[in-house]
Amino acid sequence: MIHIKLKQAILLFLTVGTLQAHAQKATTISVNTDKIITEIQPTMWGLFFEDINFGADGGLYAELVKNRSFEFDNPLMGWKEFQSERFSVRNSSGRIMIINRGSSYSNPRFARVSVFKDKGYGLNNEGFKGMGIKQGNTYHFSVSANPIEGNPVMRLELVDPKGQVIGSASVKPEGKGWNTYTASIKATSTEAKATLQIWFDGTGVIDIDMVSLFPSDTWKNRPNGLRADLVQKLADMKPGFLRFPGGCIVEGRDLDNRYQWKKTVGKVEDREMIINRWNTEFAHRPAPDYFQSFGLGFFEYFLLSEDIGAEPLPILSCGLACQFNTAEVVPMDEIEPYIQDALDLVEFANGEVTTKWGKLRADMGHPAPFNMKYIGVGNEQWGPQYIERYKVFAKAIKEKYPDMIIISGTGPFPEGELFDYAKKELKDLDAEIIDEHYYNKPEWFFKNASRYDNYDRKGPKVFAGEYAAQSVATVSPENKNNWECALSEAAFMTGLERNAEVVHMCSYAPLFAHAEGWQWTPDLIWFDNLASYATPNYYVQKLFANYKGTHLLAATSGNEKLAGKDGLYASSVWDKNSSEVILKIVNATGKVQQTVWKVEGNKKLGKSAAIISLTGPQLTSVNEIGGPETIAPVESSTTVKSKSVALTLQPNSFTVVRIKTQ
Numbered sequence: 001m002i003h004i005k006l007k008q009a010i011l012l013f014l015t016v017g018t019l020q021a022h023a024q025k026a027t028t029i030s031v032n033t034d035k036i037i038t039e040i041q042p043t044m045w046g047l048f049f050e051d052i053n054f055g056a057d058g059g060l061y062a063e064l065v066k067n068r069s070f071e072f073d074n075p076l077m078g079w080k081e082f083q084s085e086r087f088s089v090r091n092s093s094g095r096i097m098i099i100n101r102g103s104s105y106s107n108p109r110f111a112r113v114s115v116f117k118d119k120g121y122g123l124n125n126e127g128f129k130g131m132g133i134k135q136g137n138t139y140h141f142s143v144s145a146n147p148i149e150g151n152p153v154m155r156l157e158l159v160d161p162k163g164q165v166i167g168s169a170s171v172k173p174e175g176k177g178w179n180t181y182t183a184s185i186k187a188t189s190t191e192a193k194a195t196l197q198i199w200f201d202g203t204g205v206i207d208i209d210m211v212s213l214f215p216s217d218t219w220k221n222r223p224n225g226l227r228a229d230l231v232q233k234l235a236d237m238k239p240g241f242l243r244f245p246g247g248c249i250v251e252g253r254d255l256d257n258r259y260q261w262k263k264t265v266g267k268v269e270d271r272e273m274i275i276n277r278w279n280t281e282f283a284h285r286p287a288p289d290y291f292q293s294f295g296l297g298f299f300e301y302f303l304l305s306e307d308i309g310a311e312p313l314p315i316l317s318c319g320l321a322c323q324f325n326t327a328e329v330v331p332m333d334e335i336e337p338y339i340q341d342a343l344d345l346v347e348f349a350n351g352e353v354t355t356k357w358g359k360l361r362a363d364m365g366h367p368a369p370f371n372m373k374y375i376g377v378g379n380e381q382w383g384p385q386y387i388e389r390y391k392v393f394a395k396a397i398k399e400k401y402p403d404m405i406i407i408s409g410t411g412p413f414p415e416g417e418l419f420d421y422a423k424k425e426l427k428d429l430d431a432e433i434i435d436e437h438y439y440n441k442p443e444w445f446f447k448n449a450s451r452y453d454n455y456d457r458k459g460p461k462v463f464a465g466e467y468a469a470q471s472v473a474t475v476s477p478e479n480k481n482n483w484e485c486a487l488s489e490a491a492f493m494t495g496l497e498r499n500a501e502v503v504h505m506c507s508y509a510p511l512f513a514h515a516e517g518w519q520w521t522p523d524l525i526w527f528d529n530l531a532s533y534a535t536p537n538y539y540v541q542k543l544f545a546n547y548k549g550t551h552l553l554a555a556t557s558g559n560e561k562l563a564g565k566d567g568l569y570a571s572s573v574w575d576k577n578s579s580e581v582i583l584k585i586v587n588a589t590g591k592v593q594q595t596v597w598k599v600e601g602n603k604k605l606g607k608s609a610a611i612i613s614l615t616g617p618q619l620t621s622v623n624e625i626g627g628p629e630t631i632a633p634v635e636s637s638t639t640v641k642s643k644s645v646a647l648t649l650q651p652n653s654f655t656v657v658r659i660k661t662q
């Protein structure tokens with residue numbers, strides 16, 4: 001009896017073993033390092049920046065004071081008065097009055113503070129959803145002040161939500177006329193929701209403007225600087241380019257509200273503030289306190305691009321406001337100033353310091369040119385009104401700057417009438433690089449991994465300028481940066497890479513979101529006032545960008561590309577700088593898949609392969625601010641035997657494998 005059971009067990013074991021062996025028959029993926037298809041553009045993977053979701057003011061731009069120059073529509077938005085006594089309008093400790101100098105000033109308003117009772121009057125600024133203050137860090141306060149009567153001292157306090165003072169200093173404005181006064185405040189504790197309290201001690205009248213507070217630990221410790229943790233995340237991606245300043249913000253809700261770069265350069269206090277177009281865009285995410293101070297303006301964008309080694313890619317208004325909003329156009333016979341803005345921008349970025357705009361760049365601290373090579377005409381425009389305007393821009397730019405590479409747009413959708421029209425027209429016009437946008441469900445991204453396989457190699461090159469998988473639907477506030485979305489983007493990106501002959505630039509969008517202040521989700525990097533975290537989508541972008549290679553190779557299985565067969569998606573590159581052959585592979589099935597990566601060609605391979613894999617416990621898994629990093633790259637290594645690597649691909653995973661060659 002026992003004997004029979006043992007026999008049965010052995011039989012069962014062998015059967016299961018054979019079945020498993022059969023089920024796990026490894027897929028062979030071949031790459032030949034001698035067969036280079038094309039060069040990978042250094043710009044292949046880049047960044048899209050837009051001031052949406054409090055990405056600039058309240059985000060990347062490290063200013064902590066909201067409405068620092070009283071220019072919001074409601075000039076006291078973000079500010080509160082504190083009175084120790086207030087008996088009546090005539091009998092109080094102090095008073096604030098907003099004075100408007102009129103439209104000949106770019107920053108027309110300032111505040112006149114009258115103090116009637118010593119230590120009885122103060123102003124409080126709430127910051128952007130509070131101010132993120134870190135224990136031991138120093139904060140630089142500055143104010144432009146003009147004492148009119150008496151000489152009230154400004155006593156400064158950083159205050160936590162319980163009213164505890166967590167840092168203090170004072171400034172004593174003296175003499176006549178406007179001057180800038182500064183003080184440093186050292187924080188005694190960490191607080192995400194601190195506010196800035198300014199007490200006016202003594203009595204008298206004082207005018208104040210440009211009330212500012214910056215952490216000292218900005219990126220490269222620059223004054224008027226950027227949040228270092230956020231810039232670090234951008235730098236870590238090693239992006240090929242930085243597209244700025246958007247997005248729809250370029251176009252404006254109407255033409256008055258468009259982005260005008262000239263108003264964002266020069267002295268910070270002279271930059272004219274405007275409402276942010278995302279302020280009122282979505283009724284479900286209103287942001288009445290969202291304005292653009294332009295403290296982060298075009299000079300700072302160029303500097304940021306330089307710092308992180310990215311080609312600057314400014315996108316300019318083409319005289320056509322957002323077609324989802326007003327669709328206002330500037331008449332063709334009045335378009336000249338818009339074109340001049342584009343030409344002047346090239347001079348600002350690249351011109352000799354003896355030119356008007358080159359001199360401004362030098363005066364701002366950067367005499368060397370920024371070496372701008374790309375310029376975008378319009379963002380997400382469509383129809384004949386766009387093509388008509390694009391034509392005159394392209395002609396003028398090429399006449400003056402023949403080497404400048406122009407990016408044109410195909411509108412908001414990756415297929416359909418608007419897209420087909422723009423694509424055909426732009427091809428007929430010999431456009432160089434066309435910008436395509438795709439916000440779609442993960443299924444679309446998986447399905448479109450072959451999108452560019454049959455694109456005309458002789459037509460315009462592609463800038464996949466805005467893409468992100470939407471877990472629910474485009475502009476749904478329920479969209480999540482979940483693992484399924486990131487995985488589908490990875491699969492799609494193998495298709496972008498596989499078509500590097502035609503795809504020259506790619507960027508996920510949008511880039512940043514404040515956890516409490518967002519309008520649009522999903523986004524690549526989320527932050528609050530103190531910390532930031534990387535989404536799974538960020539890690540996908542980072543892995544592609546960090547291992548972009550220099551030359552494209554073919555990754556095939558039985559002579560076929562891997563673009564969804566058996567749920568596998570793959571692409572491969574050679575990196576002449578690191579002498580590595582690199583495979584990127586997505587397993588989009590819920591089961592483990594065994595694969596063998598076979599590297600053919602004359603290169604002598606090293607003995608081990610470095611593996612980085614990314615996967616999530618569930619397709620719905622996300623990373624969270626302050627939480628553990630549920631989805632993060634995991635590194636390992638394996639041996640290379642007979643020019644092959646055995647790879648066990650985890651269910652729903654993205655893996656990058658690198659082999660050094662000698």
Ligand code: AHR
Nearest residue numbers: 246247248249380509510
């Ligand atoms: O990325 C968010 C928005 O999506 C961009 O501003 C716009 O270009 C697109 O419609």
